[in-house]
Amino acid sequence: MSGASLLRLERITKSYGGTPAVQDISLDIPTNEFFALLGPSGCGKTTLMRLIAGFETPDTGRILLEGIDITHLPPHLRPVNMMFQSYALFPHMSVEQNIAFGLKQEGCARTEIAARVADMLRLVQMTDLGKRRPDQLSGGQRQRVALARALIKRPKLLLLDEPLAALDRKLRHETQFELIQVQRETGTSFMVVTHDQDEAMVMAHRMAVMRAGAIDQIGSPREVYEEPQTHHVAGFVGETNFFDGRVVQYMPGGVEIETTKGLRLEALCRHHPAIGARVTISVRPENLRLSSPGVFSNNGGIGEIIDHVFREGLSSVRVRLEGGDVVHVRQGQGEGVQDWVRGARVFVSFAPERARALLV
Amino acid sequence: MSVRLRLSALRRWVLAVPALWLVIFFLAPFLWVLKIALSKPAVAQPPYEPVLLLADSWAVMIEKIAALSFDTFEIVMTDDLYFAAYLSSLRLAAIATWLTLLVAFPLAYAMTRAPKKWRAALVMLAIAPFWTSFLIRIYAWIMLLKDEGLINKALLSLGLIHAPLSMFATESAVLVGIVYSYLPFMILPLYNALERQDPALLEAASDLGATPFSAFWRITVPLARPGILAGLLLVFIPAVGEFVIPDLLGGSDTLMIGRSLWSEFFDNRDWPTASAVAILLLALLIVPLMVYERQQVREAKP
Structure with a gap:
């Protein structure tokens, strides 16, 4: 090449x-x-x-x-x-x-x-x-x-x-x-x-x-x-969801933050922010997963489906989290993917290794 | 087809206005001059004996047209003096037109390279001389060019020359006068043509290996051609028939057709011959106009 x-x-x-x-x-x-x-x-x-x-x-x-x-x-x-x-x-x-x-x-x-x-x-x-x-x-x-x-x-x-x-x-x-x-x-x-x-x-x-x-x-x-x-870069290249917050503790290879809306979220981090520093976690829509409330309970938050569109083989779901933030979730069709109805309550979460904490 | 040919009433009016203008201010006077050219000179007021009369019946008119004499045209075309005057007018006008182009091109080019906010002001400056009477400006040139004029005085006092240069009453003075007077007519079409050129074209040429010189000749000049042609015509055509400039700045030996025309009209009071001179001049100037027209048509065609 x-x-x-x-x-x-x-x-x-x-x-x-x-x-x-x-x-x-x-x-x-x-x-x-x-x-x-x-x-x-x-x-x-x-x-x-x-x-x-x-x-x-x-x-x-x-x-x-x-x-x-x-x-x-x-x-x-x-x-x-x-x-x-x-x-x-x-x-x-x-x-x-x-x-x-x-x-x-x-x-x-x-x-x-x-x-x-x-x-x-x-x-x-x-x-x-x-x-x-x-x-x-x-x-x-x-x-x-x-x-x-x-x-x-x-x-x-x-x-x-x-x-x-x-x-x-x-x-x-x-x-x-x-x-x-x-x-x-x-x-x-x-x-x-x-x-x-x-x-x-x-x-x-x-x-x-x-x-x-x-x-x-x-x-x-x-x-x-x-x-x-x-x-x-995260915002300009491709679509992403941002969760703004402050660092509360260091995790292996990453950090845990408390968002402005009170969620505790964990993500990988290549930088070395101080405890209390402002950071944002970027999660691509395809790295967010939806589940019924109660099945999982960590690294995510409860929200309500506000719309659901099927486009180009992918289902595109928008969820309003408690606290008002709207996140975009993209799912492939097939195994284990539920058809969510508007108004349903869901738990939106992500794996820490699929998310990046970035300095702001 | 018929739908397209049938013009709306409005469009017909829009076309009628310039047509009417041309009929009243060009065709009618032209026919009048033609009528005089076909008449015989006479000691009268006006000084010709009309051949064609509007009062004639159709039959008489047709008879007279059949018997028309083109003596005046024959005189003008066979007389060496007129021939020399036409030739000299064309020559002087051609030289002056090229000189005007040489002066105007760098000026127009510089204007298009000036910051945008200055350009309108520069265009105003280019046409600023028009705010003073043409005659006064030509008289001013006499003050500059004559033996005891400003230029000679300045050169003498600087010790650069020891005797005054004879610049006034020469062909060169006429050329200077024409270039000076017609410069705006050349600058404006050139400016217009140059200003529309996309600066990226020159960058592209340079990117492809053209030196600034080569880019100028292969991109700037060919693209400015419509403007160059328009400017050449706008200067050349009036310059050929120019009377005031050769009369005021030229010497007695400066032969131009405008002066011959004047002396035929006012010194000899031979209106028919003078009219024939004018009509032949017009015929002569239609040639470059037609060349230009054909050029335009060819350019518009794919």
Whole structure:
């Protein structure tokens, strides 16, 4: 999947008019990796991408590509290409001319350009549309042209700025898998900037979750989902339930807290909060279980079913706990799963190893 | 088909207004000038003897049209002086138009690169000269360019020259006058074309390996082409027929068709010939307009 280090960011900082956009970010991207930069708008992910492409220069820090310092290299000299969010196709050129642009700048031979353009058109399944102008293409086709244009120079690293944002839902879903395939076929490292955690989860080998100019966590989608290290990551990636409280005692590998609503809950914890410190426990909906009151009595609370929806093979239940908090429980169908009726009283609980206590 | 062809009453009115405008202010005067061009000069008031009269019956009119003489057009087209004047007008207008483009492009480009909040003010500044009378501004150029003018005085007192440069009453002075006067007509369409360009296009070009120079020639300029063409026409067409600038800034040897027209009208009082000169000038200027029109159609086509 991945090999030697391709891109290295060393303590990159960039501010605009005194407002920091990117703060002290270090990052390593190996070759042949599909990497996602995930974060809400304004978190600095686009700035980070523009720094790598060379449209911005960092205030401090270094950018290395295959060990060579490219921090101050202008964009046209960097062996990195970018696919723009708006696609930025040249409106006065045909699809073929758009794709050929990068090679023409290199001064490639005409025959080689023609052959490589044809390869690219095949790669993005646009062979019949080479003569069209961008304004004669659909959104999905424009996206493919932009991808082909950015890939034709065989960059070591391809930056993709919100590559799917302009597509409709269905097309977005299909295109995700096409991007995965193109990445695998070309062996180019992809770095996708996105605010959509679904996209990052589906496509990326590894992802970085950003907030306020800094990286909160880097890991595989699974690690990030199952082992969120901050409150922000737990809330931003996937759905979760939070229980806020204060640490009352240490447990093996974790802590026990008393929630603001008076529940005693136990969860694993990677941090070392002081007794009495404020923490929050994050439990994914699929890690909460429902039972009739009285069967279990620890690590949970009593509540009342407020609605119950069956969707995509899963049953989705919302429960209002005593004290007013609403939690979301997701259950697969099958063994031991009861059909809960609205208004029923249930005991909602979770296994401590399936939950994480996070600092707030 | 018939449904689409049948225009609603409102749309018909909307189209009728500009059509009516053109008939009243362009077609009717044009036909009047044509009528004069087909008349014979005479010592009279007005100084021509009309051939076609509105009072004539249809039969007489048709007879007269059949017997019309195009003498005046023949004179204008065969006379070397007019030919030279047309040619010289086209040449001066063409040079001035290119110079205007060279001056206007960097200005328009800089305007689009200025912070957004300044741009409206910069556009106002570009058209600010229009707030002063055209004539006064041209007279001001005389003050600048003549032998004892400001420029010569300044250069002399700085010791850069020892005798005044003769700038006034030359072709160069006419070119300066035209470039100066028509600059806003070039800046505005260029600004409009450049401002609409997505800055991401230049970033994309640069990302794909284009130097700033190459990106400029392969992206900025081709995309600005409609604006460049519009600006060239807006400057070239009035510049060809320009009368005031060559008359005030040009020398006696500066030959331009506008001046020939003037002297034909007012010095020779030969209205038919002057009218023929004007109509031929119009015919000449329709050519670039048609080229432009075809360009536009071709661009709009997929």
